[in-house]
Structure formats: structure tokens, C-alpha cells
Amino acid sequence: MSGESEVAQRRDTLNRYLLYFPRSKNVISDVHSFTGKEILSEPYRYTIRFTSPDQNIAINAVLNQRAEFILRAPNLEASWHGQTSWLPVRQINGTITQFSRLMSSGDEALYECVLEHELALLDQNYRSAVYMNMTVPELVTKLMKDSGHFDGYNIDFDQLSHSYPRREMIVQWKETDLRFIRRLLAEIGIWFRFENHNKVKTETVVIFGDSARRYNFSDKQMPYVRHSGMTSYNEYITDLEEQHGLMPKNVLVRTYNYRDPQSPQTDKTVKTSDIPEGVTTGQHYHYADHYLAAGDFHGEEAETAAFYARLCYERLLNGQSVLGATTSDPELQPGIMFYPAGPVPDGFKSGFVITAMIIRGSRAEHYRAVLSGIPYIHGYSFRPEYISRPVIAGTVPARVMAIGGDKTYAGLDAVGRYRVKFDFDLDEKRVGFESALVRLGRPYAGDTFGIHFPLLEGTEVAVGFEGGDPDRPFIAHVMHDGSHPDLVTNRNDTRNVIRTAALNKIRLEDRRGQEHIKISTEYGKGQVSVGHLVDAEGKKRGEGVEARTDDWMALRAAKGVMITTEAQPRAGGKQLDMTAAIAQLEKALSLAMTLQQSALTAGASNVETDRQNALSQTLSHLAEPGILAYGKSGIAQVTPDSLQLSAGKDLIATAGGNASVNVVKKFSLAVGEKLSLFARKLGIQMIAGAGDITTQAQRGEMHMLSQQDFTLTSTAGKMNGSARKGMQFVCGGGGIRISPTGLVTIFSPTGIELKAPSLKYDGPESVSVPTPSFEKGAFKLRYKLHAGDDPEQILANKKFRLTSASGQVVEGVTDSSGRSPLLDADDLDSYKMEIME
Template identity: 40%
Template structure:
């Protein structure tokens, strides 16, 4: 053997085409063999076995340390051995596993696993994390930054704009699994390259063919013992074809725009070219999109976007290409062109470009590098998508607290749809007050179009958050809970009470304790406005009454548009109709019968009869409330008392007061009766007494005659004074044909019989006269008015307002005949009259009345 051969063999024994360097470890490694796997949207994984003279390498020396694995060429000649070898491929990553395999006196065999730094993210596990108002790329970038990746260590080459989602939740996932799931859901793939300056890995994200790497070419050449002249090639090519799904349709529901149907068109990304070999319609109802999107160019995360994305995933499995190579520079995301011989021997599947999706590298000191690759045909209009990863399902509920933008507010923030924001107890990230979650719907037992069941939640209230179909990104408030800070208002102390109470202390309380059942509906406004029913108690639960009570320190209004019936009649167990009023109707009929009878008596006595007709109309209206009226009835009496004034009035018809026995009117001061028409008093069965126990009694007919008649004696006496009878024209006394007439200053006596003059003396003197001042009768001025239209038709039920010259304002409503009330003034004057918007002025004099 020559010296040259001896030197070459010696050099070959010490030279190694593979090197491994672990930063800051002091480890000198001699690579024995390795296995490597790289994939599109996968972490690369290299298992490297090496020997070292160090018998005890500590885990701290290598674990989590940066490491570089290099594949180089070996020299073919002795002279070449003296030259630096060429580096073909460099893999940089982090040591994630370390093993000691065996050892001897001279060397020890070790093994490490080399992965990208991103692999460490699988060690960061979070049971819960909540991202609000961020897009998928935003979330991925945030997590990478939190783990210390610099901006240049990741690159987003995205063609689409991804919307900010209301909320994205990480649930029972590592950071790595979380971002891998998010990226796969929207069809973003990733791969790694080496940064040439720092010689460290860079992660690339893409959603379109433009993010892939092109211009990689290899010739086909099977190494069957023939020399390949040192040129890399491919061989052992295989292809597999599968029937895949023909089209995809997806649908979702967006409660914010419930009127829109989010049902995509069927997506066929072969555009009909796969009809002969593909089969099956796929329908997804996935809660993940809020808009429909255009059929041909949909925006990201819309219904049509997801349908197209899903079909691209299926088509990625239709054709699979496999092969072998010696080229160490192959890596995922490369588009490979295989150059054929002439004449061509490759099938059609290999004549087109191939997108590399998986690669396996093997090599050792003794065996040269071999690369096995898997790929899919590359298409300009069809993009490879990573497989969809399962989304975790939330079981049960999560605890949260209702929040608001202002900490001091009692009531929680709500949007225009009534949604709330909450802060999850599991959330440890700092977020702005009131922005801790997406707007969350509140589940209710009943709801509809602007109606339903909704008690506004109070800030700080504990709520249980459930999730639609267990989807962590679709939370809703299932129910509210009490806790030690927000105690329950029903406890062992009042366990028989069913209570609804709001933060403003509005309350509905239903007591079920036997023998003390009651209902209380109350508000603090108006000094405790309350409706109490049943066994009513005070704050100390002492009985304060039984039955029903409506009370307030403010005003109470009882209004019934069709009528009001207030009764003290017993109705056991509420078995009768609500407005059953048989007893009250009988009382009405009895009173009306009495009124009719007394009206006939008045006619017989030639006095003014009562207005029976209006009372008949009243009875007809009140009977079963056939017209809007109010009826009060009590079998044992009704009392109306007031410390101040009390009024009974009728606007246009009569006021009837009837009693089957006495009608007693007592007053501590004056008793005044004033009528615009006549006053008629009739005592039909017994006598009438008019007595002034003290003071003057005056009886006047101020503008007409006064007639006093009696069937029997008339007795006029003055117990302690005189009786004066005066007439301005003539005074006549007559009885049995005899008379005395005083007229014109003369006295005329006459009789059919004798005139007897009895007395001690009869004295005749000269002429004399006695003058008594005549009584001055007061006079008033007044009139009434009838409102008519242009055709002269009376206008009933029309509001009016009359202002007198004295400044008095009189208001009312015209009666059924269009008449106003009678207007009286102390002197003739003009009146301002307003009917609705019409104003008029008219004089009122002594004889005015019946004006129109």
C-alpha cells in the first residue's frame, strides 16, 4: 500500500460528514448516526446519536441549549481532505431530550433530540386563557413574543386579512397545541428555514402558494451501482390516488344578525374536474363564522371561506407522491420539479411540480445520507392546507363575575342587544376594566321579540358561564349564583319565603308558611308603595292585618276604562264572576223604584218632579258595567269622611240621593242649597218643619210671587215681638165673604153680614199714614250657552273655558245637548269663552240666557 493510500485511510477514519455543536456545553460530539423528520405545519425532529470521550455529560450541559447539526461533504482525494468541507444543510434547534446509551473505557454513546425552540411551547400548558378582540395571527404573534421570539424570528406571509374575533379561548391546551389548532382552523400553514446570518431557525406562516419556495429541481437517476457523478437525484418514485369528498357545504347561525342565513354554496375546488373520481357531499354545521362571504372570492372566516378551505383539506389527500433522494437541502414547503430523461419515463403525476410536505433523513458514519420524501401535486388554484385539529370541548361551566367599564357603577354594562361582559375567575391576564370578555348573552327561561324575562345583572355578581356545544369560543351566561360576598336573600331564616328582590329593593315576596300565607309586592319609592295580600306582617313578622292592602305615601290612582266596581260583598273562594254584582243591582233598582214613586208623588202634589230619567240611564250604565262607570256597594254601609272638603258633583246630569229610610244631613255651620233652576221640597207622608233655632229666618220670592197655603189652620205668631204685614200696592184679608182691603191709602171693609166693633172707645182723628220701607230684592245677572256647529247642530262633550270680567275662570264640558253650566255674575259684563281652540266674547245681562 502506498503512503498516499495509508494517509487517505487514516484521514477517512477521523473525518465525519456530520457534526453536532451544543452551545456553551463543552461537549465534543462525534456523530454516529441520526434520524430526522421534517413536515409542513410540523415541528422538525432529529434524533442524533454520538460518541464522546466525556464519560459523564450532565443534563444541564445540553438540555434547553441551542444546538447546530451540520451535514457536509467529504473529500474524494487526499488533497481535498486538506480543504474545508462544504456545508450542505444546517439544522439549528433546541435540545429537548438527552440519553446516555452505553459506554466503555474509551468512549460513551449518547443521544439527543433536536427540535425547534417552538417545541418548548408544548411544555407551557394552560387550562384557561382568554383573548379578546384579536385575530388568529394576532394571538399567534402575541404568544411567540411572550416566549421571547424576536420579530425577525417569525414571518407572516399572509394574503388574506383575518378579522378580529370577539373572543378566542385557550382551554386545556399547551401553547403549542393552541396555536397549531388556530392556524389549522383558518388554513394557515407554517415551516422553518435557517437565518443565514445568525444560523438560527425562522418560522414562516403562509396561507397562499406565494409563501412557498420554488426553483428546486432534481433529475431522476436510480443509483443502481452506477456512478451519479456526485449529483443529487431522486429515485424510487411512487404515487397513490384516493377517492375524496366531492364538495363541502357549511352553515352557521349568528344571533347578532339572526335574519341572515349563513349557509354556504357547495364548494368544489376542482371546479368540476373531479366529478368522475370524487364522491360524497360533506355538510358541516360549525359555529365559527358570522358572515356568509362571496361565493367566488370570500373574505376570511366566512361561510364560503370555510367551505372552500375544508374541501382543499380533503383534496390534499387525493394524490400522494413518495420518493427517495440524496439531496440534504430538501425541506417542507419546497416546490420540486423532477427532470426526466428522454424519452420521458415518468407518469403524469411527476411531470408537474410537487409540493414537499414530509421528509425523513437518515445517515451515519458508514452509510451515506438518504432522504425519503412525501409530497402532493402543486396547483396554482389549489393550496395545501394543514389537517383540522380537534377543538377542545368545555364540560360543565366556568365561574365569572359580571363587570362594567366604571367600577363604581351598580349595574353592569350592557350593549344595545342586552349582552354583558364578564371577567372569568380563571383569567390571570391584565385587561381593561369592562373589556375582559366578549359581549356575552344571558340565558333566560322565556324570551321573544322585545319581550321576555330579564333581570339586569349587577356588577360583581358571580355567574356560571356555559358554552354552546362545549365550544370554548362561544360562551353564554347560564345562571347567576350567590356567594359569601353576595349572600342569598333566602336562607334558613326565611326558608318558607319565595322572594324576588332587585338591587333597588323592589320586591315580590310569597310566603308559603301554613297559616301565614301572603304576597307582598313593594317598592321603596313613595315611602314603601306596597300591595299586601293575605296574612300581612311587619318587618318583625308580627301580624299587622289580614286581607288586602294597597298603600303608598304618594298618590294612588285606580282606573278602569270600562268601569270600576268596588264591593264589600262576600264572594267565597272567588267562585263567582269578577264583576258579579247582583246585590248591588238590586240596591240600584230599589233606589230607582223609590225615585219613581216620589216623582209621582211630586206630580200629584203639583211640585217639581225628580229627574228620574237620568237615574234610569245611570242604573243601566252601572248594571254589569255596560258603560264606563263606577259603582260602590257594601251590605253594611259605606262611609265617606274627610277632615276637609267633600264634594259630590255631576257635570251634566242629576245627582240622585235615595234612601229607604231617613236621609239626614247635619252640618256644624251653614247648610246652603243653591239651584240654578227651582228648588222643590215635598214631605209626602208627614209634615215639614223649617226652624231657625237662633237668628233671623228669611223667606223671599225675589222676582215673583210667594204663595203660602195650608189645608188647615195657618198660625203666624211672634212670641216676643211684632208681626208686620206689608204690601206695596194692595193688602187683602178675606174670609167667608167678608174682607178688608188696604189699597191706595184707603181701608175698605165689607161683609155679607154684620160688622161688630167691640172696644171701650172708638176714636176718630185726622188723616195719617204709616210708611214702611219696601224690601229691596237683590238681582243677579247670568246666562247659559249652547255650543253648535255651522249647521246649528249642538256639540256635546266639548271642553270649554269661560273667564268673567271679575277674573273668575269657569271650566267644564258641554252636556249631551251642547249646554254649558249656568254662568252668574254680580253685574252685567262681557265674558271670554273658549271652546277648544275657538275664542268668543259675549255680554251677560239681566235677561241673558240661552245664548248660542
């Protein structure tokens, strides 16, 4: 005997409706009346009134208790064959969700309870949550099992027509679990119905389907009977109704996918080709469905553009033709497809799919159900009505989570997205996978340009949602909090600061009279400060501009550098305005040309001014790459070590006043060609406070000329003079001549006077004076070869050839450091270099 039969016979009653509480067997109930509502994709709900001799049934004996509502019919063959007097027709299992005591009499009390499927209990779970990397069927199964009311055997997703993709993230926002489940299923067109387990009738299975093949196809031929005022023992169907409406001509879906914004496969259109001509008009356009691919034409691939377009079309088709009927058959329920028998209207001939029904019955009234449904159309299916997603207004708090093990730096993916931990999410998730990858909203962005300050783990962010859609989050703002205080507070509220976690900083001070800008980094303590300079305590330490570092500093400008103290009030002039510097250059050139003329007049060597003039032209407004330094009150270069001034061509120094070179030890001056000294006014002094003065013309003549007296004096020694080819001393036409043979001749045009106390004549005597020899000075050259644009890229072990302007050729091979050997050269000429392969 079946479970329903056993229960049906427990009560000896004439009532064809039984209400039984398996866990509260002492509760006696006699069904008075009931109403029911069953709709595809909704938990069924029955409101049942019953009487009981117990005037005060305990609430916990009924409320939240399992119950079985049994519809039965008399067994007409029971009296002939000894069978039971009642046959179960249908059993509705569920849980009592409401319980009321309505009234009582002396004999009994009247109660009312609401019986719903256990799925309705999920309406008691209200929450916000984040689910990661799950398909919709997987998530629905998880929520049902987690509720504690379902096991695997009463959840049936086994015969879905589509394979649904895993979603990176699904957000439940201020929804009950039931609404959340129904919303997710409706979005992808999955509907559900209820069916008692084929072996255990006290258990109800939730059957999920996404196509017509999950309908319950009934073989029963339900006769269509028109109302005649009579009733019949046999079940029948009556009051057949058809309702038809307009359909849009086509359905268009479109979305924006930032991952591939230029993709042409962003929209799909489905035309309503199966609708009769003349009943279609308009277009349904749906924007921002959740899909990443276009899909195939027929929408066979789930959660694509084509899939959602077809789904929307089928949902509209469900409302285009609506059927209605009334029946007395308690076995009919939503999800059943059957064929009414008899002269039925055309809309019923293809089959009647029940999608909803309203039931009523009582002790005095026969069972009656008002059915609603749709025609059965091959290739199309019932689709639940779309349930709108909750809208998240504004932003919600979250924290940035690190991707990977290193938590020192920001956790970004290859395209600059983050993962966040939503504050409302109570579940513990795998570290670094607390959410989908979300973009960071910024005030400026473009093709690998924009503004992006990477966010570190634990940073509070305000997450916004595109269109308020919970599944489309993005980081809208970054926030300070109690654990991460603001860098600008009432203590420094005049400062505008950008500072990174590693203390790279840009600070702009707006305090009136103390305005300044500071750019700094901790590495090498490099800083650039402009304006009112202060120390770490905010005390003034200077004004103007300061650039400093504990490491190296390089100033590089390809077109020229100007350093000047020439004033430019309120930045009113042009960048290369150098009026004072140019005036000084022109003054120096004029002075040089004046002294040049004086030197030429005096017979000194010409003072070259052409290069000085060319240099002035070069530096004027930096017409060519050069460095110009101008100091109105002076320029000093000071070092405790060495100072080098080197020029590849000319070294020019001009002073309008005095020039002073003070050297503690040695002063050396070496000139490759000629040294010319000219003093126009006060003469030249060469004094050696100690040591010798040596003057030589090693391969030329020496001329010493004075307009006034010429004095040679040795105060503590002797004076020697010698000449290899003779000597002659002349004054007034007379003199002394010494020939190379040693003959001394004294001659005079007027006379010779000898004054001495005595005059002595001896034999011949000769003194030999050694003659110095002068070797020709040799020039030694060494070169270091490197790549033209990179001095660090040396050219080692390369054969080269040098050709001077005079035609001298020198060849050699560089060593491992790129250096040439010491090379002999005739002069300090310029050379042309060739690398010989």
C-alpha cells in the same frame, strides 16, 4: 468561511454527522446514529445517539441547551486544492428537550438526546387565556415572542397572500401554546416551515405561508434511480409512489350569525371541478365555522364563507393524491418543491412538494430519508390538517364588567349584550373590554319582548359555550356567591322573591295559612299587598288587599269601576257580578217612584225618576263608563277639610230610612229653577235657634196652607203685615178689607161686635211701609279651554264663541292661562263652544 464550516472543522473525526453544544463546549460527542421526523406545520424532532469519553455528563450541560446537528459530506477536491476535508450539507439548530444515558463501557458511554426546534418548547406552556382584538398572525407572533425564544427576525409572516381580520376575541382553553398556535393556523390554512437564516446559519427562521408561493422552489434536478442493489456517491431519489383517493363532489359550509339571522349569505359551496371525472362522490358539509360574511366566489377575502369552503376543498385535495419517495439527499426538507428527473410517474411531473419526511442515519448506514408529499398544482397549496377545538363542557365562572365609567347600572351595548371577565383569565385588560360582547340566555325572548333583568358589574355569571366552542360564549346563568348572597335562604325559604338592586320587589309568600303577594318600590314607598299582610319583621298587620304610597295614587278605568263588598267566595263569580248592588239600585228607584206618586197626589212638583232609571241602566254591569260603589254595611266619606259632590246633570240621593245633613256653620242651597219640598207623613219643621227666618217669593206668589190651625206668633216682638195692592182677612163670610188707598172696610153677614172699655175716634192717619225691590239675578260663567285629550295643553289667546240652547251668542278671547273672561248668561243652559281662528 461559513459558520457550518467552522464547526465542521473543530473536530478531527471521520464521522459525517456532528453534534455540537455551543454553551457546553466541554461536552465531547460522537454521533452514533439518529432518526428524524420533519412535517410541515410541526416542529422537527431528531433523536440522536452519541458516545462520549465522559461517563457522567451533567444533565444541565445538555438538557434545555442549544445544540447544532450538522450533516456533512466529504470534500472530494480537498486533496488537490488544499480545501477542508468536509463540506457542510445541512445544519439543524434547536434545543435539547430530552437526555438519557443508555449504557457505558470502559472507554465511553452511550447517550441519547432529542433535538427539537425552539417552537416545541411552547408545548411546555399550558394555560387558558383570552386574547382581544387581534388577527391570528398577530397572536401567533405575540405568543412566540412572549416565550422568550424568538425575536422578530426569526418569525416571518411577511408574504401572506391574504389580509386576515381582527377577531373580537380568541380563547385558549386548557391547551399548550404550541397546540393553540397550530390549531389557529390550521383553521385559516396557514402552514409553516423552517429555514436557516441566510446570514447566520445558527439561527432558524420560521416561515409562515398561506399559498404555494411560500414553497422553497429548488432548481436542483434530482435524478430518479431505480434500485439496483448498488449505491451511488451522488444524491438521487428512488421508490416513487402514488396514492389516490376519492373526492367529494362539493364542499358546503354554513354557520349561524345571530347578528343577522335572516341573512341569505350563510353558506357557500365549492365544486371539485379540477378532479378527473368519475373519482368524486358525496358532499362535505361543515357547520359553524367562524365567519360573519359570505365572501367572494374565489375565497380571496379571508375568514369568510367562501374562504372556508375553498380551504376545506384544498385540505381534501391534499389527501386526494399523495406522493412518496426515498432519497439520499440531506438538503431536501419539508416545504421544498422540486422536479424529479427521469422517467417518473405522471403524478410527479407537475412537481413534488415535500410535506413530511422520516430520516435515519448512522456511522454504519448512509443517510436515508423517506419523503411524503403532494403534487404541485398551480393555484392550490398545502393546508395543515384541521385540529379540533377544545370543547368546554358545562359552564365556566365569570363576572360582568361595566361598559363605560358609570358602575351603578348595568353595562350593556345597543343590542343588550355584556362584557365579562373570565375567572380563568390572568391577564389585565382595558376596563370594559375584558371579553367579546356576549348575549344573555333567557327563558323568554322575542322581537323587543321577553325577560331581561340587567346585570350589574361584579355579578357572577356562569358562561356557557355554543357547542362547547371556546370562541362562542354566552351567559347561561347568573349566580350568587359569598360577596353577593342569595335573597332566599333557610331564613325565608317559603318566599319566592324577585328583587332588583334598587329594591324594586315582587314577593310571593307560600307559607300555608299566611300566603301573600307584595309588589313594592322604594320611590314613594309604593306597595300593593295581597293576602296575609305582614310588616318588615314578618308580624301580621292585616289581611286582604292594600295599595299604598307616600306620593299620589290614581285609579283609572276607561270602561268603568266597581267597588263592592259583595262577597264572591273563592273567586267563583264573574268579574262584574253585582247582584246586591243592582238590587239596591232597583229598590232605590222603586222608592223614588212611590214618593213621586205621593208628591203628585199632594200637589207637589213631580219627582224626576227618569235620570235615576237611566243611571241604574248605565251602572248595571257597567254597560257604560261609570263608577259603582256598594257597601253592604255602609259607605262613609270622611275628610277634615272639604267634601264636594258635583254632577254635570242630575244629583240623585235616595234613602230607605232617614237622611241627615248636619252642618256646624252655614247651610246653603241654591237652585237654578225650582225647589220642591214634600213630606208625606210627619210634616216639615224649620226652626232657627237664633237669628231670622226670611222667606221670599221675589217674582211670584206665596201660598201657605194648612188643613188644621194656622198660627202666627211673635213672643217678644210685634207682627207686621203689608201689601201693596190691598189686604183681606176673611172667616165665615165676614172680614176686613184694606184697599190700596188705605180705606178699611169691616163687613159681616150677621153682625159686628165691638167689646172694649172705651172707643176713641181721631182724625186720619197713614203709615208708609217701604216696598222691597227685586232685581233679576244674573248668571256669571267662566271657561278654561284646553286640548281635548290633554288638560295640561291650554289654549291661550284663542278667540271663541258660545251659543246657548236658547240661541244666545257670547264671544270672547282666552287669556294666557286659557281662561275666558266672566261672561253674562241668561240661564244655566248648556252651550256649544267654537274656536275661531
